[in-house]
Amino acid sequence: MFSTPLVIQVYKYMSLQEDHLGTGVWHMQQTSVEQLKQHAIELRKTAVTMVYEAQSGHPGGSLSAADVISALYFRELNVDPTNPKWEDRDRFVLSKGHVAPIQYAALALRGFVSNESVYTLRQYGSPFQGHPDMKKCPGIDISTGSLGQGLSCAVGMAIAGQRDEKDYRVFAMVGDGECQEGQIWEAIQAAVKYKLDNLIVFVDNNRLQIDGFCEDVMPLLDLEKKFDAFGFDTTRIDGHSMEQIVETLDTFAKQKNGKPKCIVCDTVKGKGVSYMEDQAAWHGTAPNKEEFELAIKELEGGLPV
Amino acid sequence: MSVTKKAVEKKATRAAFGDEIVRLGESNKDIYVVDIDIGKSCKTDKFIEKFPMQHINVGIAEQNGAGIAAGLATTGKIPFISTYAVFGSLRMAEQIRQEVCYPNLNVKIACSHGGLTPGNDGGSHQAIEDMGVMRSFPNMTVIMGADYHSTRKLIAEAAAMYGPVYLRFTRDAVPMIYDENETFEIGKAKKLRDGEDIAIIANGDTVRLAIEAAEQLEQNGISVKLLDMHTIKPLDVEAVKDCLDIGRIITVEDHNILNGLGSAVAEVIAEAGKGQLARIGVQDRFGESAPYEKLLEINGITVEDIIAKANQLLTN
Ligand SMILES: Cc1ncc(C[n+]2csc(CCOP(=O)(O)OP(=O)(O)O)c2C)c(N)n1
Numbered sequence: 001m002f003s004t005p006l007v008i009q010v011y012k013y014m015s016l017q018e019d020h021l022g023t024g025v026w027h028m029q030q031t032s033v034e035q036l037k038q039h040a041i042e043l044r045k046t047a048v049t050m051v052y053e054a055q056s057g058h059p060g061g062s063l064s065a066a067d068v069i070s071a072l073y074f075r076e077l078n079v080d081p082t083n084p085k086w087e088d089r090d091r092f093v094l095s096k097g098h099v100a101p102i103q104y105a106a107l108a109l110r111g112f113v114s115n116e117s118v119y120t121l122r123q124y125g126s127p128f129q130g131h132p133d134m135k136k137c138p139g140i141d142i143s144t145g146s147l148g149q150g151l152s153c154a155v156g157m158a159i160a161g162q163r164d165e166k167d168y169r170v171f172a173m174v175g176d177g178e179c180q181e182g183q184i185w186e187a188i189q190a191a192v193k194y195k196l197d198n199l200i201v202f203v204d205n206n207r208l209q210i211d212g213f214c215e216d217v218m219p220l221l222d223l224e225k226k227f228d229a230f231g232f233d234t235t236r237i238d239g240h241s242m243e244q245i246v247e248t249l250d251t252f253a254k255q256k257n258g259k260p261k262c263i264v265c266d267t268v269k270g271k272g273v274s275y276m277e278d279q280a281a282w283h284g285t286a287p288n289k290e291e292f293e294l295a296i297k298e299l300e301g302g303l304p305v
Numbered sequence: 306m307s308v309t310k311k312a313v314e315k316k317a318t319r320a321a322f323g324d325e326i327v328r329l330g331e332s333n334k335d336i337y338v339v340d341i342d343i344g345k346s347c348k349t350d351k352f353i354e355k356f357p358m359q360h361i362n363v364g365i366a367e368q369n370g371a372g373i374a375a376g377l378a379t380t381g382k383i384p385f386i387s388t389y390a391v392f393g394s395l396r397m398a399e400q401i402r403q404e405v406c407y408p409n410l411n412v413k414i415a416c417s418h419g420g421l422t423p424g425n426d427g428g429s430h431q432a433i434e435d436m437g438v439m440r441s442f443p444n445m446t447v448i449m450g451a452d453y454h455s456t457r458k459l460i461a462e463a464a465a466m467y468g469p470v471y472l473r474f475t476r477d478a479v480p481m482i483y484d485e486n487e488t489f490e491i492g493k494a495k496k497l498r499d500g501e502d503i504a505i506i507a508n509g510d511t512v513r514l515a516i517e518a519a520e521q522l523e524q525n526g527i528s529v530k531l532l533d534m535h536t537i538k539p540l541d542v543e544a545v546k547d548c549l550d551i552g553r554i555i556t557v558e559d560h561n562i563l564n565g566l567g568s569a570v571a572e573v574i575a576e577a578g579k580g581q582l583a584r585i586g587v588q589d590r591f592g593e594s595a596p597y598e599k600l601l602e603i604n605g606i607t608v609e610d611i612i613a614k615a616n617q618l619l620t621n
C-alpha cells in the first residue's frame with residue numbers, strides 16, 4: 001500500500017552507507033545503560049549540529065527528549081532498519097513533531113538512514129523535513145508537526161495492533177505544552193476505552209513551551225494525576241536518568257493489564273548545553289558558530305550528573 | 306445511460322452508505338467504521354451489528370476520530386469516518402489536512418447531512434461549505450452522488466481506490482434516478498442528456514432538479530446537455546471543456562456558490578477564455594430552520610430557477 005518508488009528514491013538520495021545498513025537485528029536487550037547514555041550524547045550532538053547546519057530548527061525540546069529517545073531506539077523499539085515498513089514493528093509517534101532532529105539523529109545512528117544525510121535537515125529535497133514526514137523519511141510511522149494530533153494516530157495504530165492480535169507496541173511522545181490541546185485528552189479517553197495496554201505515552205515534562213513556562217502560559221497542573229484520573233497507568237520519573245528510564249521500560253511499561261501507560265518524564269529543556277537549559281528562548285533558535293562550538297564541547301564533556 | 310422512469314421512489318443517500326458499507330465490510334476485513342456518536346443517524350447500525358471488530362466509536366470527539374482513522378490507515382486498514390458533513394469537514398478539517406491528506410493516507414470521510422438537507426436542524430447543521438473546504442486539500446477526492454444507487458457505486462469505487470476521499474450524503478430522501486446496474490467512475494461525469502443549446506452541470510441532490518428542468522426546456526424546444534458531476538475533485542475537466550462549444554453553462558449545487566461545483570467549473574471556463582456561466586447554489590448565506598425544499602427555494606435552487614437561468618442565457 002505504500003509507494004515503494006518514493007522510499008527507493010529516498011534511499012538513493014541519501015546514498016546509504018554500507019556500514020549503516022543491513023546490520024540485521026540490533027541486539028537491543030544487550031545495550032547497557034552506559035551505552036545508552038553514550039548514544040544519548042551522540043544524538044544530542046547530531047541534533048544540535050543539524051540545527052546549526054540548517055540555521056533553523058528546535059534544539060530545546062530535542063535535548064530534553066534525547067535520553068528517552070536513546071532508550072527507545074537502542075534498547076526498546078523492535079524495528080528493522082532494513083525494512084522500515086515491516087508490519088509487525090513497534091511504532092514510535094513523535095507527537096511533538098518539532099523535535100524531529102533528535103528522532104532523525106536516532107534513525108541515523110540506528111541505521112535507517114546514513115549519518116551524513118541528516119545534515120540536509122530543512123533543505124529543499126531533503127527527506128528530513130522540518131517536521132517528520134512519513135512519505136519522505138524511512139522510519140517515520142506518521143507525519144506530525146501540528147501539535148495535539150499525533151497521539152490520536154498512535155491510538156489508531158494501537159487499536160489496529162490489538163484487533164489484529166499483533167504483539168507490536170506503540171510508543172508516543174507528547175510535549176507538556178502540547179497537553180494543552182484538547183485533542184490529547186480525547187485520545188487519552190479513547191486509549192482507556194479500548195484498553196490499549198500496547199500504548200506507552202511519554203510526556204516530555206520540560207515545563208517550557210514557546211511563550212515561556214507552561215505554568216504561566218496555561219498551567220497543566222499535575223499531569224501524572226490527570227493521566228491517572230483519566231484511567232491510564234501512570235508513573236513519573238527523572239527523564240534524564242537512564243537507569244530510571246530503562247527500569248520503567250523493563251517493568252512498568254510491559255504490564256499487560258488492559259491499561260494504557262503514561263510515563264511523565266521530568267526533564268530540562270535544552271539539557272546538556274548549559275546556556276540552553278531552562279531557556280524558552282532556545283525552543284526554536286539555531287546556535288551561531290561560537291554557541292555551536294561551545295555546545296559540542298560541553299556535550300563531549302558528558303552530562304553533569 | 307438509463308434514467309428510471311419511476312422517479313417517484315425516494316431514498317436518502319445516507320441509507321446508501323449504511324447499505325454499501327455492510328457489503329464492503331463483508332468482503333474486506335480491513336474496512337473499518339469510525340463513528341462519532343451519530344452512528345444511528347449516519348446509518349452505520351447494521352455495520353456495527355455485523356462487524357463489531359471493525360468498528361470504533363470515539364464518542365463526541367471528531368478531531369480524535371480523524372487521527373485514529375489515520376493511525377488505522379498506516380496499518381493497512383481502510384477506515385470510513387462517519388459523521389455529519391458540517392463536523393466532518395470543519396471540526397476535523399485540520400486533522401484531515403495534517404494526518405490524512407498530507408501523508409496521503411487511505412482514509413474515507415463519509416458524511417451525511419450534506420448541504421441544506423438537514424433543513425429543520427437549522428443553519429448550524431447545514432453544511433454549505435464542506436466540499437469547498439475539502440476541495441482545497443491536496444490528495445483529496447470530493448464526491449456527492451445524486452441518488453441511492455449512484456451513491457452506493459461511488460462508495461464502492463472510493464473504497465477500491467487508494468487515498469483520501471470525502472463523500473457527502475443527503476439526510477433527506479431524494480428520488481431514485483439511476484438503475485441499479487449503472488456504473489460510475491470517480492472523476493468522470495455522467496452524461497444524462499446530450500444537447501446543443503445549453504449545458505447544465507449538476508451534482509448531488511440537485512441532479513433531480515436539473516433533470517426536471519431539462520425535460521421542461523426540451524418540451525419548449527431547447528436542447529439541453531446534462532451532466533451529473535458527482536466528483537468535483539478531480540473535476541472531469543474534459544467533460545466541462547466539451548460544453549464550451551455550446552457556450553452556455555449552468556451549474557447547480559446544494560452548496561455555497563463559492564468554492565464548490567460552480568467554482569470548479571468556472572475555473573475551467575475562465576482558463577479556456579470562452580463560454581458563459583450561471584451558477585445556481587446557496588447564495589453565500591447561512592441557512593435557518595425550514596423544510597429542505599423551502600431552503601432550496603429561498604436560495605433559488607429550483608426547477609423554475611434553472612429554467613429561468615437557461616432562458617436568460619439564451620436571450621443574452
Ligand atoms: C497546533 C499547533 N499549534 C502551535 C504550534 C507551534 N508550536 C511549535 S512547538 C510549540 C510549543 C510546544 O511546547 P511543548 O509541547 O512543551 O514542547 P517542547 O517544550 O518539548 O518543545 C508550539 C506552540 C504547533 N506546532 N502546532
Ligand SMILES: [Mg+2]
Pocket residue numbers: 175176177204205206207208209
Ligand atoms: Mg515543553
